[in-house]
Amino acid sequence: MREYPLALLGGVGAALFLANYHGPLYLQLVAEPLLNYPGSSLRFFTNEIFMALFFGLAAKEISEAFLPGGSLSPWQRAINPLVATLGGVVGPVGVFFLANHWWGEEQLNRGWGIPTATDIALAWLGARVLFTARHPAVDFLLLLAIADDALGMMIIALFYGDSHQPLALLPLWGVVVAMAFAYMLRKMQQQWWPAYLLGPGLLAWICLAGANLHPALALVFIVPFMPHGKLEAFAQQLKPWVDYGLFFFAFANSGVSFTEISVVTWIVLLALLLGKPLGICLFALGAVKAGFPLPRGMQARDVLVAGILAGMGLTVALFVCTAAYTGPLAFAQGPAKMGALFSCLGFLLALLVKRIPW
Numbered sequence: 001m002r003e004y005p006l007a008l009l010g011g012v013g014a015a016l017f018l019a020n021y022h023g024p025l026y027l028q029l030v031a032e033p034l035l036n037y038p039g040s041s042l043r044f045f046t047n048e049i050f051m052a053l054f055f056g057l058a059a060k061e062i063s064e065a066f067l068p069g070g071s072l073s074p075w076q077r078a079i080n081p082l083v084a085t086l087g088g089v090v091g092p093v094g095v096f097f098l099a100n101h102w103w104g105e106e107q108l109n110r111g112w113g114i115p116t117a118t119d120i121a122l123a124w125l126g127a128r129v130l131f132t133a134r135h136p137a138v139d140f141l142l143l144l145a146i147a148d149d150a151l152g153m154m155i156i157a158l159f160y161g162d163s164h165q166p167l168a169l170l171p172l173w174g175v176v177v178a179m180a181f182a183y184m185l186r187k188m189q190q191q192w193w194p195a196y197l198l199g200p201g202l203l204a205w206i207c208l209a210g211a212n213l214h215p216a217l218a219l220v221f222i223v224p225f226m227p228h229g230k231l232e233a234f235a236q237q238l239k240p241w242v243d244y245g246l247f248f249f250a251f252a253n254s255g256v257s258f259t260e261i262s263v264v265t266w267i268v269l270l271a272l273l274l275g276k277p278l279g280i281c282l283f284a285l286g287a288v289k290a291g292f293p294l295p296r297g298m299q300a301r302d303v304l305v306a307g308i309l310a311g312m313g314l315t316v317a318l319f320v321c322t323a324a325y326t327g328p329l330a331f332a333q334g335p336a337k338m339g340a341l342f343s344c345l346g347f348l349l350a351l352l353v354k355r356i357p358w
Helices: 003-021 023-031 042-065 075-103 106-113 120-130 136-159 172-187 194-210 215-221 228-253 263-289 300-310 315-324 327-355
Strands: none
Touching: 003 023, 003 120, 003 228, 023 042, 042 120, 042 136, 042 194, 042 215, 042 228, 075 106, 075 136, 075 263, 075 300, 106 136, 106 263, 106 315, 106 327, 120 136, 120 300, 120 327, 136 215, 136 300, 136 315, 172 194, 172 215, 194 215, 228 315, 263 300, 263 327, 300 327, 315 327
């Protein structure tokens, strides 16, 4: 996993440099069709296809955490990070409205959904750097981030959806069929892991896209049905693709001009780096009081570090910025994106909290 942060940071650096040095060239590279087919841009391939593989690896980690002896076993231990997920939405939304009431203007309230979702790639990679590979905080944060992103996608569909492409419920039944397909393959003792991606995985991807939801989450529904003995082979063989793909993923999503900074930049940043960890900590510790313990071996400080890492809201936040601030509010789009970009500094804050002796 050591290659991940280098590839991701390299892509962010290259995107920022090119976007500020030659903005039109950057947009041409990431947004124009690659195959003379509408929509076949670098951004499409990284966000919709490559990230499906990345989320598949994340689902593999979660699946193993639920196995006997894993940090989320028995399943009741998964209740705590799921409750914390709600805090990771309520907290930043509350801070966003409060900060905007003090320093912003009422029309900017439309951006409340920007800080709700967690960047799974950044959060997971940050956790793998700050914690040991098998530390329960990694699984806690990963489950939280996946659930958080699912909520984020629902918020986009319900509150920021394209009127020409509204949420369609019927195709979601196809995802259920895909899960049943994967279960059938497992019962038939299918050991070739690509069969699960090319069959039920592709079906789930198509159905999520048809429902106007983010298809990159497709493998999250399929990987748990893969034979447990083949999960490691699945991860090892995909790892080189993910290592190099993260560079292009970061490059396609991080190009923001430094000239666009205003009060909404700091409102978004505050909501992410204060609201996220505050909400996650309060809800997680509240769940402990209610009888739902943290994953085995996890302490209160680990929750705070995980909450700060969850505040790094890059890619989904950038997407919501584009959807939230349109028309007369387009002037706030660039500054809001800068707030989402600056949230990457959450890694340094998490590192500081992790290193301070308690």
